[in-house]
Amino acid sequence: MIDQLYRKAVLTVSGQKQIESLVRSRGWSVAQRFVAGESAQTAIAAVGELAADGILSNLDLLGEFVASPEKANEFAGQVLHLLDAARAEGIKPYVSVKLSSIGQGQTVDGQDLGLTNARRIIGKAKEYGGFVCLDMEDHPRVDQTLEQFRVLVGEFGAQHVGTVLQSYLYRAEADRASLDDLRPNLRIVKGAYLEPESVAMPVKADVDANYRKLVYAHLKAGNYVNVATHDETIIADVQHFVLAHGISKDAFEFQMLYGIRRDLQKELAAQGYRVRAYIPYGRDWYAYFSRRIAERPANVMFVLRGMLKG
Ligand code: FDA
Known part of the structure; x- marks a missing residue:
């Protein structure tokens, strides 16, 4: 409950325009802990650094909801550019995309623009042997x-497109089961948004319990799971679960965010687990950064100290 109140307070305050402009102007040096620079080139350099530690990458051009089709197309163009830039460096591109940033909910020529742009992005990723989450x-x-997601898996195959389920949502297990026929590659997360109690569990212990349930159910169904968490207890439980059920290390991977628990990422990779870091980059870092601060009270002090130092 306290976690929920803390998250609500941070996300409410960070939504205020004055706070946003203050953090945008003074917070970049602090945000760099979580964001790998502003350009595709700096993000691709981070891929190389992680690879040296045996860690795979998931590139994410930062961006949230955009209201105009022009902006959505421009953003999709930048993601296509990222795919080309990764390919030019010999990297099979693995990227994440928020459909709201490429036009979801806007109709152009009778089609949802998010879907149209997702087709362009996944089509190119597939051509390069890559993957889009x-x-x-x-x-x-x-x-x-x-x-x-269902439409896109039908068109491109589950080996080139995946999506995410959030364990704080009551509906998550029903959604997971409803997708089973697609043999989908799913990333399981706890959930990072400010959600009402009518849809999301307010108690952290329930979110954690549901997280385990989702991961175990998806593994038991024989589907590929991205165990995306920094929660060491859950990670240890998943390690026990796969051992007890004879599930191979190829059937899942651990995923964590850039700048968070790099020690643990390295340790798991050294133990032979597949580990992937989510590497966000780009100029539109504020909303992503606010969600990272909202996840952990100690991060507020980290931000304040960093901003005071200038
Ligand atoms: P939890 O919050 O319980 O934290 C466990 C421990 O991890 C903490 O005690 C702390 O040590 C460490 N930790 C967690 N967050 C930290 C932070 N910000 N700074 C420092 N330490 C921290 N969400 C979503 O809604 N949609 C999405 O698509 C995604 N995608 C996604 C991809 C990947 C690869 C990851 C790892 C996470 C996401 N998320 C997400 C975010 C997710 O929903 C969740 O908010 C965060 O992962 C934090 O929750 P944990 O599972 O780490 O557990």
């Missing part, structure tokens, strides 16, 4: 994201 955003977008 459709990030999950706040709850009003879940239905459409899952519907579009």
